[in-house]
Amino acid sequence: MNRLYLAWRYLRHQRAKTTILVASMTLILYLPLALQILVDRTARDLRRRADETPLVVGARGGALDLVLRALYFEGEVPAPTDMAQVDRIRRGGLADPVPLHLRFRVGAQPVVGTTLDYFEFRRLRVAEGQWFGILGECVLGDSAARELGVATGGSVVTSPENVFDLAGVYPLKLKVAGVLEPTHGPDDGAVFVDVRTAWVIAGIGHGHQDLATADEQALLRRENGSATANASLVHYNEITREQAHEFHFHGDPAKFPVTAILAVARDSKSRTILSGQYLKRDEPCQILRPSQVVEEVVAKVVRIRGYVVVAVGLVSLGTLMTSVLVFLLSIRLRRREIETMRKIGCSRGTVASLVVWEILIVLLTGALLAGVLAAITGSFATPLLRGLLV
Amino acid sequence: MSVAVSIRDLEFRYADGPFCLRVDSLQIEAGARVGLVGPSGSGKTTLLQLVSGIELPQRGRIDVGELSVTSLTDAERRRFRIRRVGSVFQEFELLDYLDVLDNILLPYRIHGALQLDDGVRDRAIALAESTGIGDLQNRGVRRLSQGERQRVAICRALLPQPELLLADEPTGNLDPKSKDVVFDLLLQHASREGATLIAATHDHGLLDRFERVVDLASFVAEAGA
Numbered sequence A: 001m002n003r004l005y006l007a008w009r010y011l012r013h014q015r016a017k018t019t020i021l022v023a024s025m026t027l028i029l030y031l032p033l034a035l036q037i038l039v040d041r042t043a044r045d046l047r048r049r050a051d052e053t054p055l056v057v058g059a060r061g062g063a064l065d066l067v068l069r070a071l072y073f074e075g076e077v078p079a080p081t082d083m084a085q086v087d088r089i090r091r092g093g094l095a096d097p098v099p100l101h102l103r104f105r106v107g108a109q110p111v112v113g114t115t116l117d118y119f120e121f122r123r124l125r126v127a128e129g130q131w132f133g134i135l136g137e138c139v140l141g142d143s144a145a146r147e148l149g150v151a152t153g154g155s156v157v158t159s160p161e162n163v164f165d166l167a168g169v170y171p172l173k174l175k176v177a178g179v180l181e182p183t184h185g186p187d188d189g190a191v192f193v194d195v196r197t198a199w200v201i202a203g204i205g206h207g208h209q210d211l212a213t214a215d216e217q218a219l220l221r222r223e224n225g226s227a228t229a230n231a232s233l234v235h236y237n238e239i240t241r242e243q244a245h246e247f248h249f250h251g252d253p254a255k256f257p258v259t260a261i262l263a264v265a266r267d268s269k270s271r272t273i274l275s276g277q278y279l280k281r282d283e284p285c286q287i288l289r290p291s292q293v294v295e296e297v298v299a300k301v302v303r304i305r306g307y308v309v310v311a312v313g314l315v316s317l318g319t320l321m322t323s324v325l326v327f328l329l330s331i332r333l334r335r336r337e338i339e340t341m342r343k344i345g346c347s348r349g350t351v352a353s354l355v356v357w358e359i360l361i362v363l364l365t366g367a368l369l370a371g372v373l374a375a376i377t378g379s380f381a382t383p384l385l386r387g388l389l390v
Numbered sequence B: 001m002s003v004a005v006s007i008r009d010l011e012f013r014y015a016d017g018p019f020c021l022r023v024d025s026l027q028i029e030a031g032a033r034v035g036l037v038g039p040s041g042s043g044k045t046t047l048l049q050l051v052s053g054i055e056l057p058q059r060g061r062i063d064v065g066e067l068s069v070t071s072l073t074d075a076e077r078r079r080f081r082i083r084r085v086g087s088v089f090q091e092f093e094l095l096d097y098l099d100v101l102d103n104i105l106l107p108y109r110i111h112g113a114l115q116l117d118d119g120v121r122d123r124a125i126a127l128a129e130s131t132g133i134g135d136l137q138n139r140g141v142r143r144l145s146q147g148e149r150q151r152v153a154i155c156r157a158l159l160p161q162p163e164l165l166l167a168d169e170p171t172g173n174l175d176p177k178s179k180d181v182v183f184d185l186l187l188q189h190a191s192r193e194g195a196t197l198i199a200a201t202h203d204h205g206l207l208d209r210f211e212r213v214v215d216l217a218s219f220v221a222e223a224g225a
Helices: A002-013 A015-051 A063-072 A083-092 A116-121 A142-148 A195-202 A268-276 A290-333 A335-344 A348-389 B044-051 B074-084 B100-104 B106-110 B118-130 B146-158 B176-193 B204-209
Strands: A055-059 A095-100 A109-114 A126-129 A137-140 A155-157 A173-180 A191-194 A205-207 A219-223 A226-229 A247-249 A260-265 A285-288 B003-013 B020-029 B033-037 B059-064 B085-088 B164-168 B196-200 B212-215 B220-222
Touching: A002 A015, A002 A348, A002 B106, A015 A063, A015 A290, A015 A348, A055 A063, A055 A268, A063 A260, A063 A285, A063 A290, A083 A095, A083 A260, A095 A116, A095 A268, A109 A116, A109 A142, A109 A195, A116 A260, A137 A142, A142 A173, A173 A191, A191 A195, A195 A205, A195 A247, A260 A268, A285 A290, A290 A335, A290 A348, A335 A348, A335 B074, A335 B106, B003 B044, B003 B196, B020 B044, B020 B196, B033 B044, B033 B176, B033 B204, B044 B059, B044 B164, B044 B196, B074 B085, B085 B146, B100 B106, B100 B118, B100 B146, B118 B146, B146 B164, B146 B176, B164 B176, B176 B196, B176 B204
Parallel strands: A109 A191, A137 A173, B033 B196, B033 B212, B085 B164, B164 B196
Antiparallel strands: A055 A260, A055 A285, A095 A109, A095 A260, A126 A173, A137 A191, A155 A173, A205 A247, A219 A226, B003 B020, B003 B059, B020 B220
């Protein structure tokens, strides 16, 4: 304990030198450790979500974009497919389709337009409130509720895609019907709405004053039982129970867009057959096994990690050698102190053990700090690296 | 009176110089206060280092009490030094990174032969108080005056209650006022502990304070440049 005490006092006295050495050791240990944790946790989380998602159907294009968007609600919005593909899967009877409309956001939180089947498929449960029941209602993920600062009964407003696009998407006020239990996954950050609500946000469906009862000034003409309104007709930017019946959709429902479709196959044979149906050359859609796509990504990340580890290892070696040099030089500078101890009765072994204790304290402190930093990094690992990937 | 230090047929040379110290016979009685004088390079420091076992002579024998220092192994000489010898150096040789109390306790922290316990701590504090640095216990030694630093060095030498106190120019770096105070402290504590004091000095003003003065010039066979 005496030697440890003396070593500690020396290091405390040499604050600047000790701080630099500890910082160097921390970096030497932290960088490879953090990289390892970052890659391992990200790979684990990516794989887990991918393994839980059997098949994803979407328009042909970037497989990674489609999978990342469908699973994590992040990255580029892939080209949409349509509801006809949902019906096709349903009619085929090989899988249950879950449509996903993933184009909009509320602030930084993604709006996920889907059906109640999604919650059943992901085994999500409501912590407070209830599922969305009518158009214009939403259910918030746990962290989304916290980020947006709202609870059941409150409301959120969707973000316009482009404030300068007058013909674009207008914000829609959504009433919060419920908040989900935390899942520690991407669902926590999402704002879930019925897919039809997503279409309302997209402008495919809308609500306005009943033209039969609207003020004549809002009409351009009325002839043969049809009425044409002018721009003064009031359009709703909120859907309430009172005017929900005035919301309607224009066009062929089969053509309504969805970003991706989760296809929950009945069994492995159904999955194989269903996958085969999308192999035709003129097929407009692709079907993906998320686990395969994610595995390719993970393999690339692991390969890159290998290069980075080598680079970090070389830098660490250089830093380590510099640190050793600092200790050796400090022994030379402390020759007088060592000579004093020797004259009093101290052995060379004791002097050496003092230096060893100093090295150990620096190493252990560095390791401790590296461990703490690595633990902090670990908690941000998945969003951090996924953010880099998308 | 018993003999504290006995030197016979001593010859010592440094490996890298012409200096040679020869002492045919020197007996110092237990409890004596002996001054070593001589010009620079006469071997005062060397003799103190030989007596404390830091250096070993090429020839001859040094006994401290019943112990033959020249026959001891390196580890035994270190043990002998830490337990039976207290050294005060001209330039104090304190450790800058320790405070006053830890510098006084240093011998107990660097060798297992001395056990540091509450009793030792109390004794260190009492020593510090008796030498007038009691209120500086937790102060870093770099913030002390020269006189205060030498008092710390004296406390460090006295704490293990050595039978032999070796002081190498203990007042060499002190102003006249501090010199007298420090030297008095050294003599008082040596007497109180019953230790034999051998002090090398070139300060002739202090010689009448010793019971005996040994002039090393008479022992030196060859002095280096």
